[in-house]
Amino acid sequence: xxxxxxxxxxxxxxxSLVKIVTSRTFLEIVxxxxxxxxxxxxxxxxxxxxxIIARVQLRIGPLYAGIWGVLQPIADxxxxxxxxxxxxxxxxxxxxxxxxxxxMMLAAAPIVTIPFGEAFVIANMDIGLIFVFAVMSxxxxxxxxxxxxxxxxxxxxxxxxxxxxxxAYEIPMWLSVLGIVMLTGTLNLAEIVRAQQKVxxxxxxxxxFAVFFTAALAELERxxxxxxxxxxxxxxxxxxxxxxxxxxxxxxAMYTKFYxxxxxxxxxxxxxxxxxxxxxxxxxxxxKTFLVAVVIVTIRGTFPRVRVDILLRTGWMRLLLLALVNIxxxxxxxxxxxxxxxxx
Amino acid sequence: xxxMIFLALSAVVVASAVFALEAKELIYGTIGLGVSLVxxxxxxxxxxxxxxxxxQVAVYVGAVVVLxxxxxxxxxxxxxxxVDEEEPASFGSVGIYVAALVALAVAGAVILLAPVSPVAxxxxxxxxxxxxxxxxxxxxxxxxxxxxxxxxxxxGGLTLVKIDREEKPSGxxx
Numbered sequence: 001x002x003x004x005x006x007x008x009x010x011x012x013x014x015x016s017l018v019k020i021v022t023s024r025t026f027l028e029i030v031x032x033x034x035x036x037x038x039x040x041x042x043x044x045x046x047x048x049x050x051x052i053i054a055r056v057q058l059r060i061g062p063l064y065a066g067i068w069g070v071l072q073p074i075a076d077x078x079x080x081x082x083x084x085x086x087x088x089x090x091x092x093x094x095x096x097x098x099x100x101x102x103x104m105m106l107a108a109a110p111i112v113t114i115p116f117g118e119a120f121v122i123a124n125m126d127i128g129l130i131f132v133f134a135v136m137s138x139x140x141x142x143x144x145x146x147x148x149x150x151x152x153x154x155x156x157x158x159x160x161x162x163x164x165x166x167x168a169y170e171i172p173m174w175l176s177v178l179g180i181v182m183l184t185g186t187l188n189l190a191e192i193v194r195a196q197q198k199v200x201x202x203x204x205x206x207x208x209f210a211v212f213f214t215a216a217l218a219e220l221e222r223x224x225x226x227x228x229x230x231x232x233x234x235x236x237x238x239x240x241x242x243x244x245x246x247x248x249x250x251x252x253a254m255y256t257k258f259y260x261x262x263x264x265x266x267x268x269x270x271x272x273x274x275x276x277x278x279x280x281x282x283x284x285x286x287x288k289t290f291l292v293a294v295v296i297v298t299i300r301g302t303f304p305r306v307r308v309d310i311l312l313r314t315g316w317m318r319l320l321l322l323a324l325v326n327i328x329x330x331x332x333x334x335x336x337x338x339x340x341x342x343x344x
Numbered sequence: 345x346x347x348m349i350f351l352a353l354s355a356v357v358v359a360s361a362v363f364a365l366e367a368k369e370l371i372y373g374t375i376g377l378g379v380s381l382v383x384x385x386x387x388x389x390x391x392x393x394x395x396x397x398x399x400q401v402a403v404y405v406g407a408v409v410v411l412x413x414x415x416x417x418x419x420x421x422x423x424x425x426x427v428d429e430e431e432p433a434s435f436g437s438v439g440i441y442v443a444a445l446v447a448l449a450v451a452g453a454v455i456l457l458a459p460v461s462p463v464a465x466x467x468x469x470x471x472x473x474x475x476x477x478x479x480x481x482x483x484x485x486x487x488x489x490x491x492x493x494x495x496x497x498x499x500g501g502l503t504l505v506k507i508d509r510e511e512k513p514s515g516x517x518x
Contacts, residue, residue, distance in 0.1 A: 140406075
């Protein structure tokens with residue numbers, strides 16, 4: 001105590017530090033819509049995926065760690081942390097570590113704009129949608145760098161495939177959202193959720209939803225678009241030469257992107273936090289997000305992989321066209337005078 | 345606080361720009377360029393131009409840097425080793441003179457044109473809606489012409505690719 005009186009500056013610093021740590025924004029970033037939420041959901045998703053795939057394909061899935069093997073992700077986490085990092089002799093290990101970390105940061109960043117309730121949004125940005133778009137557009141370059149830095153043909157091919165795929169599907173993906181932006185007149189994700197009070201956007205924007213969902217699968221490199229990590233051809237794609245902790249971070253980044261993308265679909269098309277008030281708003285968002293995730297995992301358990309040329313043709317010719325048709329449909333909706341339904 | 349952020353961002357922008365020029369390997373130079381461009385986006389953000397900042401990231405880092413990376417990777421592959429083939433530039437002194445001239449010109453312009461008693465410019469934020477409205481209304485014609493030009497460029501590019509493919513029958517190899 002006496003020391004604190006000698007240094008009044010220290011007392012102030014401690015006070016301001018406590019103020020920052022207990023402030024709402026900090027707690028939001030670290031605990032609820034932020035970091036802890038993302039990490040727990042990612043762990044849960046990896047378990048959920050294995051369980052659902054196991055059900056779909058009549059296998060059993062993780063069983064022994066905890067009830068129904070729920071603790072399996074934690075066991076995996078510990079295992080991967082202590083694993084040795086092995087990389088090819090000429091690989092650029094520093095670059096690989098840097099890129100794996102960068103990937104995780106890019107994957108988690110969009111969560112700050114996604115509203116988990118009227119009062120649960122970390123950064124209520126007017127340009128939230130463009131922020132998500134900008135951050136997502138950085139993904140392919142990092143994947144390509146990982147593929148190149150591994151100095152392995154499998155990794156490099158995987159990285160190139162990621163690049164083609166993600167660049168090709170980014171365009172229909174964001175064009176398909178244009179309809180929503182036209183109806184609501186805003187890019188703020190919380191406003192977009194509020195605009196769905198009467199009718200969720202899945203109904204008027206059913207084409208946009210189909211395009212966005214398909215493109216999201218491709219962006220996530222999930223089956224049927226998992227060419228960048230086609231096990232039978234490319235071992236693990238761009239992840240081949242990542243091992244130990246670097247592999248864990250890269251793996252988590254992909255699941256984080258999975259979670260964030262599911263939350264984004266929920267926000268844009270499935271009414272975000274809206275729902276009967278029996279369940280609190282944030283829980284609605286999480287529930288719907290996991291529902292979307294379950295659908296995506298089931299698709300993985302059911303469908304085979306597509307060929308590269310079919311993938312690119314679908315992206316550039318079919319989805320792009322459908323997204324443009326969706327815009328025309330939206331214009332017709334507004335022209336018919338139905339736009340007021342989604343005006344805030 | 346904003347001053348500290350400004351200083352930190354500026355330091356990152358300048359340092360990574362220097363790194364982009366000085367890095368021995370092109371890939372590292374490209375990464376430096378990317379970091380520098382993200383830093384510039386941060387500066388835009390500080391000035392209240394969030395929209396511009398986001399598009400700076402999406403277009404310059406998300407598209408241009410990818411293009412550069414892609415080109416480098418397709419053009420030179422020396423299995424991860426640093427390729428050190430360039431001779432040290434013999435025109436270095438010319439560069440220094442040109443840089444000095446440009447610096448002098450800029451400094452002169454700033455000194456000559458700066459108002460005697462500098463007044464801080466009025467800080468204003470462009471609303472996104474206003475921006476969209478003026479783009480669609482006042483600058484509508486320019487926007488359409490730009491779109492047509494870019495569309496023509498894309499069609500031209502595709503035609504070039506197509507011609508290339510038709511000239512080489514599928515049986516022959518190069």
